[in-house]
Amino acid sequence: MLKLKNYLKDEEQRISDHLKKEILTLDPVVQPMVEHTLSAGGKRIRPFLTVLFGKLFGYTDPAVYSLASAVEFIHSATLIHDDIIDAADTRRGSPAAHLVFGAPQALLAGDVLLSAAMLLALRLNNYKVMECCATAVARTAAGQLEETQNLRNPYLPFEDYLHIITGKTAYLISCACESGAILAGASVEHCAAAAEFGLQIGIVFQLVDDALDIAPESEIGKPSGGDLREGKFTPLLHFYLQALQAREATNFAAKFAAGTLDEAELAAALADMRRLGCDARTRALADRHLTLAEAALERLPAGTERDLLAKVAAYVRTRKL
Amino acid sequence: MLKLKNYLKDEEQRISDHLKKEILTLDPVVQPMVEHTLSAGGKRIRPFLTVLFGKLFGYTDPAVYSLASAVEFIHSATLIHDDIIDAADTRRGSPAAHLVFGAPQALLAGDVLLSAAMLLALRLNNYKVMECCATAVARTAAGQLEETQNLRNPYLPFEDYLHIITGKTAYLISCACESGAILAGASVEHCAAAAEFGLQIGIVFQLVDDALDIAPESEIGKPSGGDLREGKFTPLLHFYLQALQAREATNFAAKFAAGTLDEAELAAALADMRRLGCDARTRALADRHLTLAEAALERLPAGTERDLLAKVAAYVRTRKL
Numbered sequence: 001m002l003k004l005k006n007y008l009k010d011e012e013q014r015i016s017d018h019l020k021k022e023i024l025t026l027d028p029v030v031q032p033m034v035e036h037t038l039s040a041g042g043k044r045i046r047p048f049l050t051v052l053f054g055k056l057f058g059y060t061d062p063a064v065y066s067l068a069s070a071v072e073f074i075h076s077a078t079l080i081h082d083d084i085i086d087a088a089d090t091r092r093g094s095p096a097a098h099l100v101f102g103a104p105q106a107l108l109a110g111d112v113l114l115s116a117a118m119l120l121a122l123r124l125n126n127y128k129v130m131e132c133c134a135t136a137v138a139r140t141a142a143g144q145l146e147e148t149q150n151l152r153n154p155y156l157p158f159e160d161y162l163h164i165i166t167g168k169t170a171y172l173i174s175c176a177c178e179s180g181a182i183l184a185g186a187s188v189e190h191c192a193a194a195a196e197f198g199l200q201i202g203i204v205f206q207l208v209d210d211a212l213d214i215a216p217e218s219e220i221g222k223p224s225g226g227d228l229r230e231g232k233f234t235p236l237l238h239f240y241l242q243a244l245q246a247r248e249a250t251n252f253a254a255k256f257a258a259g260t261l262d263e264a265e266l267a268a269a270l271a272d273m274r275r276l277g278c279d280a281r282t283r284a285l286a287d288r289h290l291t292l293a294e295a296a297l298e299r300l301p302a303g304t305e306r307d308l309l310a311k312v313a314a315y316v317r318t319r320k321l
Numbered sequence: 322m323l324k325l326k327n328y329l330k331d332e333e334q335r336i337s338d339h340l341k342k343e344i345l346t347l348d349p350v351v352q353p354m355v356e357h358t359l360s361a362g363g364k365r366i367r368p369f370l371t372v373l374f375g376k377l378f379g380y381t382d383p384a385v386y387s388l389a390s391a392v393e394f395i396h397s398a399t400l401i402h403d404d405i406i407d408a409a410d411t412r413r414g415s416p417a418a419h420l421v422f423g424a425p426q427a428l429l430a431g432d433v434l435l436s437a438a439m440l441l442a443l444r445l446n447n448y449k450v451m452e453c454c455a456t457a458v459a460r461t462a463a464g465q466l467e468e469t470q471n472l473r474n475p476y477l478p479f480e481d482y483l484h485i486i487t488g489k490t491a492y493l494i495s496c497a498c499e500s501g502a503i504l505a506g507a508s509v510e511h512c513a514a515a516a517e518f519g520l521q522i523g524i525v526f527q528l529v530d531d532a533l534d535i536a537p538e539s540e541i542g543k544p545s546g547g548d549l550r551e552g553k554f555t556p557l558l559h560f561y562l563q564a565l566q567a568r569e570a571t572n573f574a575a576k577f578a579a580g581t582l583d584e585a586e587l588a589a590a591l592a593d594m595r596r597l598g599c600d601a602r603t604r605a606l607a608d609r610h611l612t613l614a615e616a617a618l619e620r621l622p623a624g625t626e627r628d629l630l631a632k633v634a635a636y637v638r639t640r641k642l
Contacts, residue, residue, distance in 0.1 A: 027463035029470060081432060085425040104406040104469045107428065111402060111462035114432065118439050118455040127446065134439040141432035142348035148425045149350060 004311040008048065015047045018065035019072060026116055033101050033109040037076045040094040045205075046176040047072045049312065053180030053194050056305035066120050067183055070133055071176045073117035078140050078172070080110040085148065086230055093221050121179075128182045136175035143167015152231035154241060154253035161233055162203070169209075170202025193299040197309065200293035205316050207286035210234035211279040212321070214270050220321060225270045231259055235285055236278040240269065243276045283317070290317050325632040329369065336368045339386035340393060347437055354422050354430040358397045361415040366526075367497040368393045370633065374501030374515050377626035384445055388504055391441035391454055392497045398434035399461050399493070401427050406469065407551055414542050442500075449503045457496035464488020473552035475562060475574035482554055483524070490530075491523025514620035518630065521614035526637050528607035531555035532600035533641070535591050541642060546591045552580055556606055557599040561590065564597045604638070611638050 023034050047068030054064035082088070083096040084103050090096060098106035114137060121133040147164045150156055177198030181191045212220055213227045214236060227234050237256070241249045252269065255261045261269070273279065293313045300306050344355050368389030375385035403409075404417040405424050411417060419427035435458060442454040468485045471477055498519030502512045533541055534548045535557060548555050558577070562570045573590065576582045582590070594600065614634050621627055 027459070027466075029463055029466050078432075081428055085428060102469070105466060107402055107406060108462045108466035108469065110432075111399075111435065112459055112466065114435060115455050115458035115462065119452070119459065122448070122451055122455060125448065127443070130443055130451070131440070134436050134443060137436035138348070138433055138440065141429045141436065142350055145348075145350050145426060145429035145433065148423070148429065 004308055004315070007308055011048055011051055012044055014065060015044050015051065015068055015072070018062075019047075019069050022066070022069045022073070022116070022120065027112060030109045030112045033080075033097050033106060034073075034076065034113060036094070036100060037080055037091070037097050037109075038072070040092045042075075042092060044072065045312070045316070046075050046173060049173065049176040049198065049309075050180040052305050052308060052312070053177050053186075054184045056301060056303070056309070057181055057184035057186040057190065059180075059184030063124055064180060064183060067124055067129065067179055068176075070117040070120035071172070071179065073113045073120065074133065074137055074140070074175075075172060077110040077113035077117070078144065080106050080113070081141075082144060084110075085144070090222060124183060126183060129179050132175050132179045132182060136172045139167050139171040140169075143169070143171065147232065150233065152257045152259060153233055154237060154256045156233040158235070158238070161235070165203060165206040166199065169206040170199045173202035173205060174198035190300060193296045197293050197296035197300070197313075200289045200296060201313050201316050203289040204286045204293065204313070207235065207282055207289070208317060208319060210236060211282040211286070212319075214273050214279050215320075225266050228256065228261065228266055228269065231256065235282045236273055239278040239281045240273050240276065243272075243278075286317055290314075325629055325636070328629060332369055332372055333365055335386060336365050336372065336389055336393070339383075340368075340390050343387070343390045343394070343437070343441065348433060351430045351433045354401075354418050354427060355394075355397065355434060357415070357421060358401055358412070358418050358430075359393070361413045363396075363413060365393065366633070366637070367396050367494060370494065370497040370519065370630075371501040373626050373629060373633070374498050374507075375505045377622060377624070377630070378502055378505030378507040378511065380501075380505030385501060385504060387441050388445055388450065388500055389497075391438040392493070392500065394434045394438035394441065395454065395458055395461070395496075396493060398431040398438070399465065401431040401434070402462075403465060405431075406465070411543060445504060447504060450500050453496050453500045453503060457493045460488050460492040461490075464490070464492065468553065471554065473578045473580060474554055475558060475577045477554040479556070479559070482556070486524060486527040487520065490527040491520045494523035494526060495519035511621060514617045518614050518617040518621070518634075521610045521617060522634050522637050524610040525607045525614065525634070528556065528603055528610070529638060529640060531557060532603040532607070535594050535600050536641075546587050549577065549582065549587055549590065552577065556603040557594055560599040560602045561594050561597065564593075564599075607638055611635075 019038060023031055026034060050068040050071050051064055079091060080097050083091055084098045084106055088096045089099065097109065118134060121130050143164055143166065147168055150160065150164065174195045175198070178191055178195035181194035186194065210227065213234065214224055217223050228237070241253055244252060255265065290313060294310065297306060297310055297313070340359060344352055347355060371389040371392050372385050400412060401418050404412055405419045405427055409417045410420065418430065439455060442451050464485055464487065468489055471481065471485065495516045496519070499512055499516035502515035507515065531548065534555065535545055538544050549558070562574055565573060576586065611634060615631065618627060618631055618634070
């Protein structure tokens with residue numbers, strides 16, 4: 001694991017430096033907002049994957065950092081818009097951009113970032129890279145939209161849930177991987193394997209994110225139960241409703257649907273969910289997708305980068321934050 | 322003028338048909354919102370300009386309608402986001418998308434539209450067209466953002482005002498013209514003239530829009546004085562403050578800045594502005610930019626399309642709605 005950490009640390013610095021450089025090319029009016037959002041940290045996992053997939057196919061041109069920056073810009077834009085939609089107070093412990101700068105400003109800064117990402121990707125002069133990035137934006141927004149349309153449905157079919165998380169989370173991670181491979185000139189088969197790997201670890205990422213929602217605030221740095229509060233269906237809710245007596249389940253589902261769960265009911269439900277292992281069962285679902293990610297990895301050239309990608313996949317599954 | 326109307330009518334149908342076709346390729350979840358926004362009408366002036374500039378340079382491939390659709394998608398996305406920001410109730414007489422579908426849904430539909438526009442432009446396989454469109458998105462959002470940052474400033478320097486309206490309105494109209502010329506393979510000089518023509522009529526368009534803000538509701542189909550209410554600086558406000566006695570001006574400016582003008586004060590100010598000809602003086606400013614647009618037109622090949630473009634420019638200046 002140490003090797004991944006070292007590799008990550010070096011790359012993180014390069015990615016960070018490049019991002020800073022790219023921020024300076026943006027319209028001065030949006031720079032503070034983008035800096036605020038990016039400085040809130042985050043694991044830079046998407047740009048890291050882009051760089052890693054570039055290197056996996058022997059691509060050493062620094063242009064890969066421009067692509068990595070484009071991917072991170074898209075991610076930041078979706079976070080900014082998402083926080084407006086969810087009326088979120090904080091993002092990774094810092095106040096959300098819309099609270100610091102105002103919702104109209106944040107909304108527009110998101111638009112600027114999306115177009116800046118397109119321009120960055122465009123400058124790589126690679127049609128398929130550009131298509132990959134623009135498609136990822138469309139799918140991510142459509143996924144977020146689908147989630148919004150299906151809020152407060154305690155009985156969302158699992159297929160719909162999977163479709164939503166694939167849209168809102170997995171496609172952009174898939175794009176991070178695939179676009180790096182495309183830029184490096186990988187074969188169609190290798191690009192497809194890169195896309196599949198990203199898609200599957202993207203689903204793992206979101207399932208683990210859902211599981212982490214019931215971890216204590218002391219561990220995750222934000223109040224537990226955000227998804228329950230916001231009315232977002234997760235597998236945890238599904239497992240919880242399954243475990244309850246029919247009458248209790250109907251009652252809880254009705255309150256979830258109406259958004260009338262009070263803090264005491266939420267706290268009790270979170271404690272029950274932990275006791276019942278709803279998070280562990282969600283992580284077990286994640287394991288299936290981890291296996292699919294590992295299978296995709298097998299179709300990629302062996303070597304240092306592939307070993308590191310396996311470690312990234314394992315990290316996404318085991319992360320505590 | 323009849324000729325422009327006939328030409329417009331034919332093209333409007335083709336543009337409309339193509340737009341409908343493109344909407345069907347979008348994620349089903351956003352189609353109703355996009356349909357709602359586009360069916361609210363509008364003059365389709367941007368896509369019309371794109372088609373006209375294509376034809377001016379002999380481009381007859383139907384791909385120009387894809388580009389025209391991309392331009393209109395960008396325009397629709399900015400309107401949807403703008404209405405959320407302004408908390409607007411209506412758009413061209415119809416209820417605004419965010420009120421019909423919800424603000425989160427509308428915000429995300431705007432993002433989907435922006436990326437759909439990028440994908441449409443991308444498929445034309447022309448780097449410069451794509452760059453033109455992506456840059457227009459970035460500049461339009463930055464212009465809207467700059468306006469938001471400068472709300473309720475009754476003494477906004479005119480230079481800043483011009484910068485803002487160029488950003489929020491003129492660049493996309495410029496892109497509509499320039500991208501049509503680029504797609505048609507026009508020379509660098511001709512493309513620059515197309516961009517300049519669009520930029521100048523874009524400024525005319527916004528100045529006339531500002532002037533129309535004090536026209537009676539019966540004429541414009543929405544309450545007069547929207548800009549004053551929303552705290553948007555316009556040349557009308559500038560001329561009005563100039564015409565008032567120093568004490569009155571200070572008082573009015575302070576209330577404009579604080580957003581505390583009541584309906585009686587607004588109505589009185591609007592009547593005064595009409596009486597003082599603040600709108601006519603704003604239209605006189607527009608004339609200067611119309612002259613610049615006409616000069617740009619002179620640098621373009623003579624013929625039917627150039628004659629029509631001159632008529633479009635004249636229409637943008639004289640329009641009553």
